[in-house]
Amino acid sequence: MTIQSGLIHPEFHTYPVLALREALLNAFGHRDYRMLGSVMLKQYRDKLIITNPGEFIGGITPQNILHHPSVTRNSHLMDLLDKLKFVNRSNLGVPRIYRSLLIEGKEPPVYREVGNHIELTFIASPLNDGFKSFVTAMTNRGFHLDTDHLLILQYLLRHGEIDTATAAEATQRNQEQAREVLSKLSIEMKLIEAIGRGRGRYYTLSKEASAQLKGDMAYERQATLDAEAIKIRILSILKDRPLRNKEIRTMTGLDQKQVQRLMKSLYDEGVRVVGRGPGANYVLDRE
Numbered sequence: 001m002t003i004q005s006g007l008i009h010p011e012f013h014t015y016p017v018l019a020l021r022e023a024l025l026n027a028f029g030h031r032d033y034r035m036l037g038s039v040m041l042k043q044y045r046d047k048l049i050i051t052n053p054g055e056f057i058g059g060i061t062p063q064n065i066l067h068h069p070s071v072t073r074n075s076h077l078m079d080l081l082d083k084l085k086f087v088n089r090s091n092l093g094v095p096r097i098y099r100s101l102l103i104e105g106k107e108p109p110v111y112r113e114v115g116n117h118i119e120l121t122f123i124a125s126p127l128n129d130g131f132k133s134f135v136t137a138m139t140n141r142g143f144h145l146d147t148d149h150l151l152i153l154q155y156l157l158r159h160g161e162i163d164t165a166t167a168a169e170a171t172q173r174n175q176e177q178a179r180e181v182l183s184k185l186s187i188e189m190k191l192i193e194a195i196g197r198g199r200g201r202y203y204t205l206s207k208e209a210s211a212q213l214k215g216d217m218a219y220e221r222q223a224t225l226d227a228e229a230i231k232i233r234i235l236s237i238l239k240d241r242p243l244r245n246k247e248i249r250t251m252t253g254l255d256q257k258q259v260q261r262l263m264k265s266l267y268d269e270g271v272r273v274v275g276r277g278p279g280a281n282y283v284l285d286r287e
Contacts, residue, residue, distance in 0.1 A: 015048055015122050016100040019109070022093045023120055027052040029081055030073050035116065048122045055116055062111040065094055066147065066172040095147050102150035105131035105157075131157075134212050143189050148173065148181045153191065156205050157213060161195075163202040200251045230262070235269060235284065242274070242281035 027039045032054030039052045056062075058071030072078050098108055105128020110121040131154075138145055145153070148171040155162050155170050162170070168178035182203055185192045191209040194201055205213065230252050237243060248259045263271055263282050270285040 014124050016104060018100040019097045022097050023050050025086055026093050029078050046124045050120045051117045053117055056113055064172050065111055066098060098147045102154055103132055103135050108151060149185060161202045161204050196252055197250045231266060238284035242283045244281055
C-alpha cells in the first residue's frame with residue numbers, strides 16, 4: 001500500500017522487508033541440516049508462515065525468544081553469514097523482526113514449535129500510519145521507544161488496559177522488569193497512567209497518548225467506560241461481601257471523597273452504608 005505525504009507516495013509492504021529478511025536468514029542459519037525437509041514460506045490471505053526443520057535449543061522457547069541470548073546450532077554457517085554482513089552475532093535478528101512490525105502498528109510475530117519444526121507467523125495487519133508518525137514524533141522529542149515500550153502500547157491500543165503480569169508476558173520479561181518498563185512509560189514519557197493500587201493496579205493510555213493514537217474523543221469515551229467498569233466491579237463484589245472505603249480506594253485509585261461520591265451514585269442500585277467512620281461498610285441492600 002502507499003501513504004500520501006505531499007507529492008511523495010511512499011510504499012509500505014504488508015510484511016516489512018526487514019522483518020522478512022531477518023526471519024528468512026534466521027530460518028536458513030538455524031535450521032537443523034541433519035533433518036530432511038526445507039525452509040518453507042507459505043502465504044495466505046491473512047498471514048504468512050515460515051517454517052524450518054529443527055527444534056528450539058539452548059533454553060530458547062517461544063515465551064523468551066525476544067530477549068534470550070543468541071544460541072547457534074550451525075556456528076560455521078553463522079560465522080560466514082556474519083562475515084558477509086547478512087547477520088550479526090548479538091541476537092538483534094529477533095528484536096529487529098518485532099520492532100519493524102510494531103513501529104508500523106502491526107501485530108507482533110508468533111513463534112511456535114510444531115513437532116520437530118519451528119514456525120514463525122506474520123499476521124497480515126494493515127499499516128497504522130498514525131502510530132508510525134507517533135513513534136517518529138516521540139523520537140524527535142528525544143524519547144526512544146524500544147521493543148518493550150512498543151509491545152505495551154500496541155497491547156493497550158487493542159485491549160484498553162494492562163496489568164504488570166500481562167505486561168511481563170507481552171514483553172517476555174519478569175514482573176520486576178515489566179514494572180520498570182511501565183514506570184518509564186508512565187512517569188518519564190507520560191504515555192500511560194496507573195489506575196488503582198497494589199495488586200489491583202492496571203494501566204491505560206494517558207490522555208495525551210490516547211488523543212494522538214485514537215483521536216481527541218477516545219480518552220473521554222474510555223474514561224466513561226472505565227467508570228462504568230469500576231461500578232460493575234464494585235457491585236459484583238458487594239453481592240458477596242461488604243466493602244470499606246479503604247478497600248475501594250485500593251481497587252480504584254480514587255481518594256476518600258471520590259469514593260464517597262462514587263458510592264452515593266450507586267444508591268439507586270441498592271448500595272447502603274452501615275456504620276460510621278473508618279469502620280463503616282458499604283453493603284448491597286437486596287430488598
